[in-house]
Amino acid sequence: MGELVGWVFDGLLALSLVLLAARVVASARLFESIVLFIVFGLLMAIAWARLAAPHLALAEAAIGAGITGALLLSTFREIVTDQPPSAEAPKVLVYRLRVLMALLAGGVFAVLGWALLSIEVPAGPAAGEQARALVARTGVDDAVTAVLLDFRAYDTLLEMGVLLLAVLGARAAVAAQPPASGDDLWIGGEGDTPMVGALVGLLSPLIIIVAGYLLWVGAYGPGGAFQAGAVLAALGVLLRLTGRLVPLPRAGAFQRGVLVMGLAVFSLAGLLTMATGRAFLQYPEGLAYPMILVIEVALTLSIALPLVLLFSGSAGIAAGRSQHSP
Amino acid sequence: MTALALGMAAFLLLNLAAGLLRVYRGPSGADRIIAAQLFGTTTVAMLALLAMVTEQPGLFDVALVFVLLATVLTVAFVRLPRRSQERER
Amino acid sequence: MSQPALFVLIAAAVFAIGVYGLLSRPQLVRRILALNLMGNGVFLLLVAFARRNPETIDPVPHAMVLTGIVIAVSATAFALAIVRHLYRQTGEVSLGEDRPR
Amino acid sequence: MSALEVFAALLLLLGGFFFLSGTVGLLRFPDTLSRLHAVTKADNLGLGLILLGVAVHGANLVLAAKLLLIWMLALLAASFSAHLVARSHLRDEASRDG
Known part of the structure; x- marks a missing residue:
C-alpha cells in the first residue's frame, strides 16, 4: 500500500x-x-x-x-520598463526547428541517463564495508561531508575559486558604474514599518544559531559548510534588503581577507600535507577531523560573503543605519 | 500510517498544483506572492510528512531552514516599485 | 520502471524545456532562468544515478551536485549583474540581434 | 494501530482539510485581501495540525520541540508577510485611484 x-x-x-x-x-x-x-x-x-x-x-x-x-x-x-511586450510570433519553420532542437536535446539526455542507470552497481556487502571504512578514516561520520572535504577536496577547492571569480567579475561589471541610487528605498520609505525591526531582531540571532548548528551537524548527517554558508548568506540578503547592510564601493581589508580565506586555508592545508610527505590534501591519520573542522569554518564564511556581495552588486558591504534602534 | 502520511503528502501536492492557477490568473503581483507563500507552507508540511515516512530526520532541518527564510521573498517583493508587475515586458 | 528511471525522465523533460526556453526567449533574464532549468535537469540525473541501488546510496554524486548548486547560484548572480549593467548602459534587456525591430 | 496512532492520523487528516480550505480560498475568494486572509490563517492552522500529528507519531521530546519551533517560525513569517503584502497592496491600490 x-x-x-x-x-x-x-x-x-x-x-x-x-x-x-x-x-x-x-x-x-x-x-x-x-x-x-x-x-x-x-x-x-x-x-x-x-x-x-x-x-x-x-x-x-x-x-x-x-x-x-x-x-x-x-x-x-x-x-x-514601460515598453509593451513584443508579441511577435516566430516563423513556423523557426518554431519547428526550436522544438526539434529541444526534443533532440531531451532525447539524447534521456538515452545518456538510461545508459548511466544501467551501469553495474558495485553491490554486495564488501563494497559497502570498504566505503564505510574509508569514511571512518576521515574522522567524520557523514559520507557526503567526507567526499567534499577529503576524497574530492579538489572540487571544493576549485569551487571556492569559482565563487571568488564570480565576485571579481561582478565587481568589474559594477565598477564601470556604481549601483543606481534609491537603493535605500526601504529606510524611511513606504515599505518601512516597525514590524521590520522586530522581525530582523528576532530572526538574525536564530539564523546565526541555525547556521552554526548546520555546520556542527555536518560531521554526522545532512549539513556542513555549504548549507551553513548559504543560510548565513540568506541572512546577509535579508539585512541588505531591509537596509541594515549598505553597499560600499570598496571592500575593506577584512572583507577581502574573508573572500580569499577559504581558498587560502584549503591550499595551506594541502601544502602542509605535502610538506609531511603525503599527497595534496591527504590528511594525516588522526588529524583529519580537526583539519576538516578548521577548513569548514573558513569555507562557511568564504561561501557566505561572496553570495551576499553578489546579491548586493557591490564591492563591499557595511552595517547600515537603521531607523529602529535595536 | 506510512500510506496515510504519504497519501497526505500527495494530497498537499495536488493542493499546490491547483493553487498554481492563482499564479497564472493573478491579477496583481500580491496575489502571485501570496500563492508562493502558500506553497512554501505546503512544502514545509510535505517535508515533515516525508521525514516521518522515510525516516530521514535531516528533513526536519530542511523544514526549519524554509520557515526561517520564508520572509526573505516577501521583503524582496514589497521593495518592487508600484504596480511594476503590470508594466513589464 | 524504477524510481530512478522516473526521475531520469523528469530530468530529460526539464532539460529539454530549458533548451527550448534558451532558444525561444531572447529576454536575458528568461535565458538565465532557462539555463537554470537545464542545470536542475543535470542535477536530477546525477542524484537519480546515485540512487540506482536503493540499499547503497552513492555520496559522490551528492557532493558533486552540492558543489554544482552553489556554483549555479553564483553564476546566476554574476549573469544577473551583467544584465543589470547592460540595462543601465543601453536600456535593453536582450542582445542586439535578438531585439524586436 | 494504537490509540496514539489513530490520534496522529486524525490530526494529519484535519490538517489536510485546512490546507484544502486555504487553497479553495486562494482560488475562490473575490479580492486580493480576502485571499491573503484565507491563505494565511487556514494554512498555518493546517501546518500546525500536521506538525502536531508528526510529533505525536514520533513521540520524541526533542523532535516535538523542533517541530514547535518550526510552527512558531511559520506563524511569525506568515503574520509578517501578510502585513507587508497587504501594505504594499493597499499602497498600489491608492496609487491606482489617485
Whole structure:
C-alpha cells in the first residue's frame, strides 16, 4: 500500500515539476516566470527528499528560499520598463526547428541517463564495508561531508575559486558604474514599518544559531559548510534588503581577507600535507577531523560573503543605519 | 500510517498544483506572492510528512531552514516599485 | 520502471524545456532562468544515478551536485549583474540581434 | 494501530482539510485581501495540525520541540508577510485611484 502511494506521489511530483518548468519558459510575464521558478525550487527540495538526498534539500532550501528569489526579484526591480511586450510570433519553420532542437536535446539526455542507470552497481556487502571504512578514516561520520572535504577536496577547492571569480567579475561589471541610487528605498520609505525591526531582531540571532548548528551537524548527517554558508548568506540578503547592510564601493581589508580565506586555508592545508610527505590534501591519520573542522569554518564564511556581495552588486558591504534602534 | 502520511503528502501536492492557477490568473503581483507563500507552507508540511515516512530526520532541518527564510521573498517583493508587475515586458 | 528511471525522465523533460526556453526567449533574464532549468535537469540525473541501488546510496554524486548548486547560484548572480549593467548602459534587456525591430 | 496512532492520523487528516480550505480560498475568494486572509490563517492552522500529528507519531521530546519551533517560525513569517503584502497592496491600490 505504502509503495503504491509513493508511486502516486512521485508521479504527481513529476507532473508538477514538468508543468512548472514549461510555464516558467512559456509565461508571457517575467514576474510570473520568476514566481514559478521559485516554486520550482520548492519542489526540487521535495524531489531531493524523495531521492534520499537531504544534503541537497537543505542546500536548495537555503539557496532557493533565501537567495535566488531575492536575486531575481531585485533584478526585476531594476530592469522593469514601460515598453509593451513584443508579441511577435516566430516563423513556423523557426518554431519547428526550436522544438526539434529541444526534443533532440531531451532525447539524447534521456538515452545518456538510461545508459548511466544501467551501469553495474558495485553491490554486495564488501563494497559497502570498504566505503564505510574509508569514511571512518576521515574522522567524520557523514559520507557526503567526507567526499567534499577529503576524497574530492579538489572540487571544493576549485569551487571556492569559482565563487571568488564570480565576485571579481561582478565587481568589474559594477565598477564601470556604481549601483543606481534609491537603493535605500526601504529606510524611511513606504515599505518601512516597525514590524521590520522586530522581525530582523528576532530572526538574525536564530539564523546565526541555525547556521552554526548546520555546520556542527555536518560531521554526522545532512549539513556542513555549504548549507551553513548559504543560510548565513540568506541572512546577509535579508539585512541588505531591509537596509541594515549598505553597499560600499570598496571592500575593506577584512572583507577581502574573508573572500580569499577559504581558498587560502584549503591550499595551506594541502601544502602542509605535502610538506609531511603525503599527497595534496591527504590528511594525516588522526588529524583529519580537526583539519576538516578548521577548513569548514573558513569555507562557511568564504561561501557566505561572496553570495551576499553578489546579491548586493557591490564591492563591499557595511552595517547600515537603521531607523529602529535595536 | 506510512500510506496515510504519504497519501497526505500527495494530497498537499495536488493542493499546490491547483493553487498554481492563482499564479497564472493573478491579477496583481500580491496575489502571485501570496500563492508562493502558500506553497512554501505546503512544502514545509510535505517535508515533515516525508521525514516521518522515510525516516530521514535531516528533513526536519530542511523544514526549519524554509520557515526561517520564508520572509526573505516577501521583503524582496514589497521593495518592487508600484504596480511594476503590470508594466513589464 | 524504477524510481530512478522516473526521475531520469523528469530530468530529460526539464532539460529539454530549458533548451527550448534558451532558444525561444531572447529576454536575458528568461535565458538565465532557462539555463537554470537545464542545470536542475543535470542535477536530477546525477542524484537519480546515485540512487540506482536503493540499499547503497552513492555520496559522490551528492557532493558533486552540492558543489554544482552553489556554483549555479553564483553564476546566476554574476549573469544577473551583467544584465543589470547592460540595462543601465543601453536600456535593453536582450542582445542586439535578438531585439524586436 | 494504537490509540496514539489513530490520534496522529486524525490530526494529519484535519490538517489536510485546512490546507484544502486555504487553497479553495486562494482560488475562490473575490479580492486580493480576502485571499491573503484565507491563505494565511487556514494554512498555518493546517501546518500546525500536521506538525502536531508528526510529533505525536514520533513521540520524541526533542523532535516535538523542533517541530514547535518550526510552527512558531511559520506563524511569525506568515503574520509578517501578510502585513507587508497587504501594505504594499493597499499602497498600489491608492496609487491606482489617485
